[in-house]
Amino acid sequence: MNRRIFVLALALTPWMRTARADAMHDAMSAVLKGATPREGRVKIDLPPLVENGNTVPFSVSVESPMTERDHVRSIHVFNEKNPQPNIGDFFLGPRAGRAAVSTRIRLADTQTVVALAQMSDGSWWSGSANVVVTIAACTETV
């Protein structure tokens, strides 16, 4: 590789990385509306190694008594490296009994998945999981 191109590539790599992480950060800010989440109470279950990113089993649960006075209002899930930072928003309440949701998601790359949960008192909590993806989803040709 030509030295000039190499230097340019080196300079661009961290910029590209932060651009995507920024998209996730912005999507999270839009949901948090100025609130600061505390780490904990939110648990993500994802396989640590995924062979096919097109369909990845995903579960999120939140520690909460799920009573009328103290429950989870919503759970919002984000990713770092898909073309779009949002995965899903889930709205529940005391009638859920448990704060646990499962689905199947797409992951375009090895990355971190973050979940934010808002409690009935307005507080926000967060949890994250890292996942290694060997075959990416989303952007292939058909």
Added chain:
Amino acid sequence: MAARALLRVPQRAKRGEVIEIRALISHIMETGFRHSERGASIARDIITDFRCTYNGAEIFRARFYPAIAANPFITFTTIATESGTLRFEWSGDNEFTASESAAISVE
């Protein structure tokens, strides 16, 4: 196109019991980020909203993005409060709508 929905709701439950509900619907969930071999981009076609009501009252709602896998599958819980009907509604791009119901008897 008629979408096929599959539900798993217990037919019987004890009052106050937390029951698990599973709902799956057939749908391509085209992300809008893919291209054909000729380079043309393929338009987004996803289910964006899912809602479950229990005798008319909303108990669970979800918003989906392209990162939800094809044939969206969702598992959640609710407290069995009374006998009646659980109704599931999906809606999305290209005026997609689908609904399905399941009966539950609570003792």
